Amino acid sequence: xxxxxxxxxxxxxxxxxxxxxxxxxxxxxxxxxxxxxxxxxxxxxxxxxxxxxxxxxxxxxxxxxxxxxxxxxxxxxxxxxxxxxxxxxxxxxxxxxxxxxxxxxxxxxxxxxxxxxxxxxxxxxxxxxxxxxxxxxxxxxxxxxxxxxxxxxxxxxxxxxxxxxxxxxxxxxxxxxxxxxxxxxxxxxxxxxxxxxxxxxxxxxxxxxxxxxxxxxxxxxxxxxxxxxxxxxxxxxxxxxxxxxxxxxxxxxxxxxxxxxxxxxxxxxxxxxxxxxxxxxxxxxxxxxxxxxxxxxxxxxxxxxxxxxxxxxxxxxxxxxxxxxxxxxxxxxxxxxxxxxxxxxxx
Amino acid sequence: xxxxxxxxxxxxxxxxxxxxxxxxxxxxxxxxxxxxxxxxxxxxxxxxxxxxxxxxxxxxxxxxxxxxxxxxxxxxxxxxxxxxxxxxxxxxxxxxxxxxxxxxxxxxxxxxxxxxxxxxxxx
Amino acid sequence: xxxxxxxxxxxxxxxxxxxxxxxxxxxxxxxxxxxxxxxxxxxxxxxxxxxxxxxxxxxxxxxxxxxxxxxxxxxxxxxxxxxxxxxxxxxxxxxxxxxxxxxxxxxxxxxxxxxxxxxxxxxxxxxxxxxxxxxxxxxxxxxxxxxxxxxxxxxxxxxxxxxxxxxxxxxxxxxxxxxxxxxxxxxxxxxxxxxx
Numbered sequence: 117x118x119x120x121x122x123x124x125x126x127x128x129x130x131x132x133x134x135x136x137x138x139x140x141x142x143x144x145x146x147x148x149x150x151x152x153x154x155x156x157x158x159x160x161x162x163x164x165x166x167x168x169x170x171x172x173x174x175x176x177x178x179x180x181x182x183x184x185x186x187x188x189x190x191x192x193x194x195x196x197x198x199x200x201x202x203x204x205x206x207x208x209x210x211x212x213x214x215x216x217x218x219x220x221x222x223x224x225x226x227x228x229x230x231x232x233x234x235x236x237x238x239x240x241x242x243x244x245x246x247x248x249x250x251x252x253x254x255x256x257x258x259x260x261x262x263x264x265x266x267x268x269x270x271x272x273x274x275x276x277x278x279x280x281x282x283x284x285x286x287x288x289x290x291x292x293x294x295x296x297x298x299x300x301x302x303x304x305x306x307x308x309x310x311x312x313x314x315x316x317x318x319x320x321x322x323x324x325x326x327x328x329x330x331x332x333x334x335x336x337x338x339x340x341x342x343x344x345x346x347x348x349x350x351x352x353x354x355x356x357x358x359x360x361x362x363x364x365x366x367x368x369x370x371x372x373x374x375x376x377x378x379x380x381x382x383x384x385x386x387x388x389x390x391x392x393x394x395x396x397x398x399x400x401x402x403x404x405x406x407x408x409x410x411x412x413x414x415x416x417x418x419x420x421x422x423x424x425x426x427x428x429x430x431x432x433x434x435x436x437x438x439x440x441x442x443x444x445x446x447x448x449x450x451x452x453x454x455x456x457x458x459x460x461x462x463x
Numbered sequence: 464x465x466x467x468x469x470x471x472x473x474x475x476x477x478x479x480x481x482x483x484x485x486x487x488x489x490x491x492x493x494x495x496x497x498x499x500x501x502x503x504x505x506x507x508x509x510x511x512x513x514x515x516x517x518x519x520x521x522x523x524x525x526x527x528x529x530x531x532x533x534x535x536x537x538x539x540x541x542x543x544x545x546x547x548x549x550x551x552x553x554x555x556x557x558x559x560x561x562x563x564x565x566x567x568x569x570x571x572x573x574x575x576x577x578x579x580x581x582x583x584x585x586x
Numbered sequence: 587x588x589x590x591x592x593x594x595x596x597x598x599x600x601x602x603x604x605x606x607x608x609x610x611x612x613x614x615x616x617x618x619x620x621x622x623x624x625x626x627x628x629x630x631x632x633x634x635x636x637x638x639x640x641x642x643x644x645x646x647x648x649x650x651x652x653x654x655x656x657x658x659x660x661x662x663x664x665x666x667x668x669x670x671x672x673x674x675x676x677x678x679x680x681x682x683x684x685x686x687x688x689x690x691x692x693x694x695x696x697x698x699x700x701x702x703x704x705x706x707x708x709x710x711x712x713x714x715x716x717x718x719x720x721x722x723x724x725x726x727x728x729x730x731x732x733x734x735x736x737x738x739x740x741x742x743x744x745x746x747x748x749x750x751x752x753x754x755x756x757x758x759x760x761x762x763x764x765x766x767x768x769x770x771x772x773x774x775x776x777x778x779x780x781x782x
């Protein structure tokens with residue numbers, strides 16, 4: 117009957133559509149990017165820069181990497197004609213607007229941390245040379261001499277022109293990676309279609325937007341005594357910058373004592389105050405990096421008012437395996453390592 | 464009309480679906496574990512952490528005097544000035560835990576599988 | 587040509603079937619969750635009834651049962667659960683209808699005969715149910731949910747086969763239930779296809 121024939125055709129059409137639909141869905145799952153991010157991995161600022169962007173236009177990762185390279189060319193001590201190198205070499209330099217803005221922000225940070233974060237530690241870090249083949253503890257008078265060449269207030273600024281007294285050396289290593297994150301954020305924010313991103317410049321991290329599962333970002337806090345993938349705990353957070361300063365990144369040990377690469381601008385010695393690392397979360401990259409260094413130098417008690425002033429939060433990991441977390445982070449931080457225990461909330 | 468509980472033609476429906484599902488699971492496009500990283504430790508400090516799964520092709524980088532190649536398949540030491548060349552002879556590192564070390568150059572290359580739920584590590 | 591089924595009786599029967607579907611769904615929710623199942627993978631006992639409606643009474647009746655079931659979900663578990671369930675149910679119901687009523691054999695000695703068994707129909711429609719739910723859920727939860735798709739297909743095929751077998755087993759009982767609404771004289775509800 118005609119009706120059956122029509123019905124049969126309908127059935128065939130439906131069946132084919134059906135099969136096609138199922139196949140499409142299965143193939144989509146197997147092969148299509150599961151909201152795979154655009155990624156880029158590059159080597160910059162002396163460590164690995166990794167960028168993961170969800171959404172965003174074509175080439176957004178390349179643009180981010182370029183921005184960091186440009187920053188590197190302005191501030192790196194290893195780049196021969198960076199403004200920092202010129203300043204260190206010649207005692208003066210004429211820079212550009214970007215550099216001047218950065219310097220202004222850096223100097224403000226030096227001031228607000230009471231000098232605990234100081235960009236003129238170059239003379240001291242050159243003297244200690246913690247990464248050297250045959251490290252040694254310098255003599256006291258040489259430390260004193262280098263200390264005399266330290267102090268951010270020694271930098272003179274006039275518009276785009278900078279100068280420092282003879283022998284004063286600038287080193288932006290304590291904030292450089294955070295600044296790289298800032299540069300990436302500017303690029304990504306300018307691209308209106310970025311829905312989320314996580315960027316790591318060495319150990320400084322930027323979280324932007326949200327991950328595709330719409331859950332908060334999970335940032336691991338490295339266990340100072342463990343390997344590259346060993347954690348003390350995890351921070352679950354919305355957009356922010358996170359940086360860590362620790363005594364385990366670069367150090368040498370002599371006669372049972374550890375000398376780390378973070379030097380105190382106050383006494384000229386590597387920091388040795390019972391802390392293994394400090395992790396800071398706040399709303400600026402340069403800030404998070406600088407503050408983590410400053411807090412590491414100052415210790416927890418003196419850091420608290422500074423953190424509050426910046427609206428930042430921190431995790432202090434002590435050598436006795438206790439962990440202290442400031443109030444703003446307490447609900448976002450979870451201890452995952454049984455070897456550590458929490459000290460309790462601070463205010 | 465009598466309809467059977469199971470008819471031979473049912474297999475025409477079930478088998479393709481079954482095959483598609485199994486294929487989707489076994490194919491490498493599905494990330495069951497997290498991304499694989501090659502971690503380079505030079506002089507006791509982590510010099511690099513390269514996400515192998517994010518690479519589109521082989522890339523070479525030099526650490527000190529040692530040349531290492533990273534690719535989606537894994538990592539291997541291409542060249543080193545050391546006398547024994549044990550690091551080079553270890554060959555391609557692919558799985559979590561695979562390690563090559565060059566003692567004279569104080570460099571270690573190892574493959575680490577990232578934990579799935581951690582987006583980044585602050586160190 | 588065919589007797590039109592008496593509307594009143596038909597509505598009543600659909601009502602009974604819907605209630606049974608809801609009851610089965612409720613009973614199933616009482617079973618403690620098994621740990622390794624992906625989200626959304628359920629046994630789907632209520633689909634036994636839905637499938638009976640699909641093979642016996644056609645698309646509108648099937649959709650009616652599905653709708654009632656969704657309303658129940660709306661009351662019991664909220665709007666999002668209801669929408670997700672509705673999406674899965676509709677897709678699954680369409681599949682049941684298509685596979686049972688639209689794929690009758692065309693010619694030869696088996697003309698008009700059923701092509702697929704209950705297991706085949708049930709397995710595929712269970713998979714469709716899962717896919718529909720996944721699609722609805724991913725609107726708010728993101729497309730990474732699709733990672734579960736292969737497993738939902740596998741479990742759909744498995745559980746669907748189970749419910750298909752169950753339907754085959756309880757079919758006589760369901761037919762007797764239908765017969766209650768059948769009257770030898772005029773107010774007959776006649777299945778569009780006999781002895782289904």
